[in-house]
Amino acid sequence: MEPTFLYSLILSATLFTIGIVGVMWKRNAISLFMNVELMLNAANLAFVAFSREFGLMQGGALVLFIMTVAAAEAGVGLAIFIAIYRSRRHIRADEIDLLRG
């Protein structure tokens, strides 16, 4: 096991954890979404690290699909945020509570 492989995995795990903590703690919808993107990219990093470690090209190619999907997700997500902002004039996640739960 190369040290770079181990470092990549540790970095990936750290970023993923930061993402989870951020989603739990942040109130602004944009910040929430940024943390989700951080988690996705941490997972991508793990994917590429495994791929490199084993000398298989497949993993690196699959990451491209995941990145594309993440971009589409950002498009839809920001559109939803704008729709929310238009009717409420804010996007603070904890104050969007018409539906109880």
Place this chain on the structure above:
Amino acid sequence: MDTGIAAYVPQVAWSQIAPFVILTLGGLLILALDALLDIVVKGITARRRDGVLTWVTAGTMVVSGMLFYGNTIGTSGRPFFEGALRADEFGNLGALIVLFGALVFVAMSPRLIRDRKLPAGEMYALLLFAVGGMTLLTVANELVTAFVCIEILSLALYVLTGIDRRNPRSGEAAFKYFILGAFASAFLVLGIAFIYGATGTTQLFGTGRLMQQMQVSESRIGARQLISDKQSYDLGLDEILFAGERPIRTATYETEQEGRAIVTKTSVETKTQPLNPIWLFLGFVLVLAGLCFKLSLAPFHMWAPDVYEGAPTIVTMLIATASKVAAFAFLIHFVEALSFWEHFPSASLFLLSSVAAVSIAWGNLGALTQTRMKRMLAYSSIAHGGYILVGVATLVSASVFSDPESHERIRNAILFYLFGYTLMNVLAFGIAAYLGKEGEGEIAAYRGLSARRPVLAGGMALAMISLLGLGIPGTIGFWGKYFVIKEAVSSGMTFLAGVAFIGSALSAYYYLRVVVAMYMLPAEKDEPAAGATMQPNTGYVFTLGLSGALIFFFGILPALFWALGG
């Protein structure tokens, strides 16, 4: 030995992928028609244009469904499309159930579009994309393909949830669904990365015990080289986990024929003991967590009540039926591919059982205190997800004890349950949407419905009794639960069977409360006559009638379902 990149031409099985291609092209066609109809046909009314779009959408789905049915007959269950897809009978029938749910959506949507002034083109295009993702998910044989399918269907459903833009609840539901859905998909990706890291492949099923068929040509310390005469390299998790070896390098051999390089052999180098069980288990847990979100199973169900309540009711119906059926089909393929590894099943069995038990408990207890119809149905669907997961756990236990005959029976029981679950929810949500504001709100508004709208009250009572299942035979819900619990008991999963039994006994309270409200309690004075403003279209009435009839029909003759499936 490595000859580098060979001239490998992928083989595309057009007849196999045609249903998905048609659905996607149909979605694009709808977008084009929506933009062009106004320009090309002078003076077309909005109503006529929406009518054209509705028929094109329904037609696309019917054609796609017929192709699916054609593929179901004589399906080989072998991977195709470079190993990314694999259509077994379960996947194809699951896709047909998904298409049924989507067709019901199309039949019910014209009224919603008219009442709420929604954009028909966007709605139908999104629906077709979502259905394309769902049907592809039922036959997905590769983890990243499955992830992309889950995202396609989720992105379309997020927008459909929030499509009623004048209603702030709809937007809020879309917001919650999106944030939690994106959060869950990150877990899914990390899980896939770990499984890839442990096994070196993301494919679920290979071309059938390839490892065993490969001839060992050369043994070296810690690694050996396997050569097959297959043209492509597609080892699946089921084979790699079975053999306990991870492929690390592939190479192809080619010979020259008539001036063209032709691949004749593929070699796969493997290490002998590289499988790291911890990575694999972590990957399994994370993928399961991501799927549990889609299936609104217990620890990840928080979004369900809010989204079910806020979304337009027929979109709720689509989320509750079609997307769940697709995700369950994938979950079953996923656990089947994993369960051959000898150390792994006991842990996964425990995990699946506990998720099932907690879902049943949480869903049923949560539904007891709900006063609003759609929230009650949301908790009920969490509980139903738990019952289906009892079937999945039983399936895993049958794999552990390698009992292929009961394996087949359990798969059939789950498929039957999914079909019944779809029908019951179509009827319940369909009638709730039919009644408009009264039906979608408080359960108290159902008081005295039997006097005002006897037929609708009867349909709702049928849906509730069928959802209740155990206790009253003669509905499809009864047989669905009966088959699943029977298989669980005969596989020795008595604890789970007991939980399912107690759970459905508890559910009598909240399902029958609706029936009691409709038939035994007088209407409140100030209540407007429910459904007075409605203009039902024929398709709407027809699908409600059909669902009700099928619930009865298969409730009396459940065995006929298998005759249909072939």
